[in-house]
Amino acid sequence: xxxxTSKPPAPRLATPKTAAIAARNAADVQLRGSWSxxxxxxxxxxxxxGSIAVILLIVAFAIGAPLVAAWTGHGPTEQxxxxxxxxxxxxxxxxxxxxxxADQLGRDVLVRLAYGAQVSxxxxxxxxxxxxxxxxxxxxxxxxxxxxxxxxLSRITDLVMSVPFLLCxxxxxxxxxxxxxxxxxxxxxxxxxxxxxxxxxxxxxLRHREFVEAARSLGASRTSIMFRDIxxxxxxxxxxxxxxxxxxAIVFEATLSFLGLGIVPPTPSWGNMLADAANGSLYLIAWWxxxxxxxxxxxxxxxxxxxxxxxxxxxxxxxxxxGKGA
Amino acid sequence: MTRFxxxxxxxxxxxxxxxxxxxxxxxxxxxxxxxxxxxxxxxTEELMAQIRVKLGLDQPIYVQYLNFVGNLLxxxxxxxxxxxxxxxxxxxxRIPVTMSLVFGAVxxxxxxxxxxxxxxxxxxGSLRDRFGQGFAIVGISFPTFVLGMMALFLLYFLPTxxxxxxxxxxxxxxxxxxxxxxxxxxxxxxxxxxxxVAAVYARLTRGQMxxxxxxxxxxxxxxxxxxxxxxxxxHAFRSAMPPLVTQLGIDIGLxxxxxxxIEQVFGLLGVGSLAVTSVAMQDRPVVIAIVLLxxxxxxxxxxxxxxxxxxxxxxxxxxxx
Numbered sequence: 001x002x003x004x005t006s007k008p009p010a011p012r013l014a015t016p017k018t019a020a021i022a023a024r025n026a027a028d029v030q031l032r033g034s035w036s037x038x039x040x041x042x043x044x045x046x047x048x049x050g051s052i053a054v055i056l057l058i059v060a061f062a063i064g065a066p067l068v069a070a071w072t073g074h075g076p077t078e079q080x081x082x083x084x085x086x087x088x089x090x091x092x093x094x095x096x097x098x099x100x101x102a103d104q105l106g107r108d109v110l111v112r113l114a115y116g117a118q119v120s121x122x123x124x125x126x127x128x129x130x131x132x133x134x135x136x137x138x139x140x141x142x143x144x145x146x147x148x149x150x151x152x153l154s155r156i157t158d159l160v161m162s163v164p165f166l167l168c169x170x171x172x173x174x175x176x177x178x179x180x181x182x183x184x185x186x187x188x189x190x191x192x193x194x195x196x197x198x199x200x201x202x203x204x205x206l207r208h209r210e211f212v213e214a215a216r217s218l219g220a221s222r223t224s225i226m227f228r229d230i231x232x233x234x235x236x237x238x239x240x241x242x243x244x245x246x247x248x249a250i251v252f253e254a255t256l257s258f259l260g261l262g263i264v265p266p267t268p269s270w271g272n273m274l275a276d277a278a279n280g281s282l283y284l285i286a287w288w289x290x291x292x293x294x295x296x297x298x299x300x301x302x303x304x305x306x307x308x309x310x311x312x313x314x315x316x317x318x319x320x321x322x323g324k325g326a
Numbered sequence: 327m328t329r330f331x332x333x334x335x336x337x338x339x340x341x342x343x344x345x346x347x348x349x350x351x352x353x354x355x356x357x358x359x360x361x362x363x364x365x366x367x368x369x370t371e372e373l374m375a376q377i378r379v380k381l382g383l384d385q386p387i388y389v390q391y392l393n394f395v396g397n398l399l400x401x402x403x404x405x406x407x408x409x410x411x412x413x414x415x416x417x418x419x420r421i422p423v424t425m426s427l428v429f430g431a432v433x434x435x436x437x438x439x440x441x442x443x444x445x446x447x448x449x450x451g452s453l454r455d456r457f458g459q460g461f462a463i464v465g466i467s468f469p470t471f472v473l474g475m476m477a478l479f480l481l482y483f484l485p486t487x488x489x490x491x492x493x494x495x496x497x498x499x500x501x502x503x504x505x506x507x508x509x510x511x512x513x514x515x516x517x518x519x520x521x522x523v524a525a526v527y528a529r530l531t532r533g534q535m536x537x538x539x540x541x542x543x544x545x546x547x548x549x550x551x552x553x554x555x556x557x558x559x560x561h562a563f564r565s566a567m568p569p570l571v572t573q574l575g576i577d578i579g580l581x582x583x584x585x586x587x588i589e590q591v592f593g594l595l596g597v598g599s600l601a602v603t604s605v606a607m608q609d610r611p612v613v614i615a616i617v618l619l620x621x622x623x624x625x626x627x628x629x630x631x632x633x634x635x636x637x638x639x640x641x642x643x644x645x646x647x
Contacts, residue, residue, distance in 0.1 A: 155337075161576075162341050162628060164620030166583035167601060171349055171613050174605035175356040251469045255587055258471055259602055274471065278591060281495075283475055284483040294472035302467040309463065 041314035048310030051303035058300055062121050065114035072099070074108035076115040077266040081106045091286045101288035103276055109292050112268035116293065119180070119269040120300060124250035127184045131191035131249070132242040136234070138192065139199025144207055144226050154200070157193045165190040166255070173261040183262045187252045195241045199234055206230050236315045244308035247301035254297055270297050334632045338625035345621040349614045350394070354387050358608045363407050394614075404611040406604075413615045416600060423498050424596035427588065428581045430512055431519040432574075439524035440570070443531025444558060450536060458528055465525025470584075474518040474591035481514060496593035515592045519585070523577060530573055534566035541565075568638055575631030579624035582616075 042048050061068070069075055083097055083106070091102045100110040142153035169186045176182055206212065207230065215229045256262030257271025258278070265272055270293040276282070277289035360383060361374035378384045382393055397404065403413040446458035478495065485492045493514050499507035538544065539562050547557045577584075586598030597616060604612035 158337070159341060159344065162579070162621075162624045163345065164580055164583040164617065164624055166580075166586055167617050167620040168345075168348070170586070170601060170605050171352060171617055174608065174613070175352050175358075247467060254469055255471070258587065259590065260606070274475070278471070278475060281478075284479060287479060290472070290475045290479065294469075294476065297469055297472060298467060301469070302464065305463050305467045 038314045042310060045310045045314065047306045048314070051306040051310070054299055054303040055307065058117055058296070058303075059121060061114050062117035065111070065118060068114040069111050072108055072111055074098075074111050076111050076268050077107065079105045079107055091282075091289065093286070093288055100292045101286065103273070103289055104279070104282055104286075109273070109288060112273055113270070113292055113296055116268040116270040116273055117296070117300075119263055119267075120250050120253065120297070123180070123184055123187065123253040124246040124300075124304075127187040127191065127249040127253075128242050128245040130184070131188045131245060132195050132238060134188065135192035135195030135241075136199055136231075136238060139196040140203050140226050140230065140234075142196070143200040143203025144222070144230065146204070146207075150200070153196075157196050160190065161193045163190070169256065170259060170261055173256065178256075178261050178264050180263060183253055183256055186256070187249050191245055191249060191252075195238070195245070198237050198241065202234055202237060203230055206233055236312075239315065240308055240312045243304060243311055247304040247308075250297070250301055250304075330636070331629075331633070334629055338629060341625055342618065342621050346395070346614070346618055347391070349617045350387070350391050353610050353614070354390075356608075360407055360608075360610055363608055403615045406609055406612050408604075408607050408609045408612075413611050416612060417597065417615060417619065420595060420597045420600050422500065423594050424582065424585055424589070424598065426498075426501065426508065426512060427515055427519070427585050427594065427596060428578065430509075430516040431523070431581075432578060434516050434520035435524040435527060436574075438520060439527025440531050442524070442528040444535055444563065446528065446532040447535030447539060448558065455532075458532065462525040462528045462532075465522055466529070468522055468525075470518060470522050471587045471591050473522060474515070474588055477514050477518050478591070496591075498594050498596075515588050515594065518591075519588050526573065526577075527570065530570060531566065534569055535562060538562045538565045568635060571634050571638065572631055575627045579627030582620040582623045 065076070074080065080102065083092070083102075085091055085102065085106045091104055091106065092098060094101045098108050098110070100108075100113065103109055103112070138153050138157065142150045142157075169190070172186060173182060203226075212225060212229055215225050220229070253262055253269070254271035254274065257269045258275045260272070260275060262271050263269035273293040274290060274297075277286070277293070283290035359374070360381065361377040362369070364377055365373050375384075382390055385393070394404075401414075403417075405412055406416060409416070442458045442461060446455040449455055482493045482495050494511050496515075497511055499511050501508040535558075539558075544557060544562055547561050552561075582597060585596060586601060588594070589596045589598040590602065597619070600612065601616045603609075604616065
């Protein structure tokens with residue numbers, strides 16, 4: 001019975017090549033931990049390196065926002081109606097004074113971009129980590145206990161998944177008033193379900209394995225088995241999913257702000273900068289108002305998505321079929 | 327099989343019930359006062375009290391809720407606080423716009439996403455696959471409203487400024503009035519929505535097809551001498567379909583919320599833009615109706631998926647007995 005559940009070995013396993021690799025490994029025996037192997041694989045993937053660079057750049061830009069403000073001499077909410085707007089009230093484009101142009105109130109787009117990066121990163125990272133913690137706990141508990149506990153938790157997960165989230169989010173924000181903590185809470189509430197499902201499946205596959213039996217026979221408590229024995233086996237999906245959750249959280253926040261339901265103006269966020277651009281179709285004459293925050297948003301989400309993919313390939317090479325060469 | 331369907335219907339009703347309780351309680355705790363919204367800023371306390379009695383807002387929340395559900399079952403969704411029009415009229419005016427948007431986008435995203443996924447899976451690692459994967463990751467990362475604004479700028483504004491009108495700036499023409507104008511006005515919103523969602527389908531199709539193409543019965547089919555085309559489309563794609571159907575159900579279900587941003591960008595007066603304006607004006611009956619309509623969308627889409635599953639995959643039929 002237990003034999004039939006294990007996957008048959010992949011065909012074409014023993015090739016002359018594997019023998020050669022075995023010989024080479026024997027000649028150069030060097031123990032490398034899985035983390036160092038992971039980093040080595042990640043280093044060989046130009047897309048991952050590029051995306052890490054982009055993310056670090058944007059993080060530095062966000063942290064250095066006050067420096068950018070000091071260097072340009074423009075505050076994030078300061079309005080320069082004389083220099084930032086043309087006599088007819090149209091924002092000026094990129095120039096020596098405003099490197100990335102000005103917006104409809106004569107504010108410096110570069111400075112606002114830097115402060116907006118703080119919001120995007122904060123929301124993306126905090127919401128993803130919180131959501132992944134909830135997802136992991138729900139998934140582990142449901143998968144480990146099974147039975148009625150699993151039924152209840154899985155139904156709750158299904159329930160949250162079948163809620164039209166953007167509609168509920170705007171109703172919620174409209175009633176309670178927009179704010180940063182509420183945006184994060186809404187994003188967390190609607191983001192944990194995918195990971196919970198994945199983790200539940202993995203735990204169900206793991207819970208009857210020998211090492212769990214061993215822990216149980218040694219007298220380990222359920223909590224200890226769940227979190228000390230099973231959880232470490234789930235590090236790969238948790239890291240990959242959390243990384244991939246960040247870009248969707250960032251886009252979610254930008255969408256809320258774009259609809260006027262996220263970060264309250266005048267505090268800059270990339271979403272409300274884009275809303276300013278869309279307001280009255282202003283971006284058609286002031287293209288930098290959409291290209292700058294839109295491009296930054298795209299760069300950041302693309303970087304996180306590429307990094308997530310790269311991490312998946314690096315952490316779990318067996319799972320990536322074909323695709324990129326090893 | 328009947329039991330399976332009944333349990334799914336029951337779950338759908340539970341979702342709708344909880345959703346309705348959620349929006350109801352949400353507005354009950356809301357600091358805004360509907361009587362103030364209807365009567366205006368200068369209304370007297372007396373007038374506002376009258377309005378509350380008329381709307382039944384003086385009743386305890388569970389009575390209000392039961393009244394609401396009772397009316398709903400009789401097909402009465404209530405009246406807008408702002409315009410005084412029946413909510414059903416408001417929705418009827420908006421639904422065709424949103425439906426047109428969703429319908430075209432679904433057709434387009436399947437037509438774009440699935441062939442890209444199949445082409446990628448047939449030659450993993452090839453240049454074509456790399457392009458497909460690149461398309462997928464850029465599409466997944468692109469926020470719809472940014473893509474929409476860029477499309478309007480590049481395909482509407484710049485050509486129009488240069489004297490060539492390629493596309494209209496947005497707006498909606500009813501299909502019955504002018505089918506060509508309908509399509510012409512919707513092609514940019516369709517494409518914007520479709521490109522972003524197609525990326526998800528390209529990835530999903532690729533993953534599924536890779537898994538299926540590696541299986542023994544495909545080798546058997548090849549050994550029988552079937553053409554590659556036949557193997558791909560008749561044998562492999564059929565097995566790869568169920569997860570795509572699930573995803574399609576989820577996406578269509580959530581579209582009512584998903585089109586909000588597209589409707590905003592392209593100035594389409596659909597259900598999504600009605601939701602945004604009603605929320606901004608605290609127009610409670612309209613918001614409640616739209617959220618519930620969104621819930622109905624999700625529930626019905628999920629039900630259709632469950633039924634299709636039973637048709638596509640005989641294992642579900644037996645397991646559900």
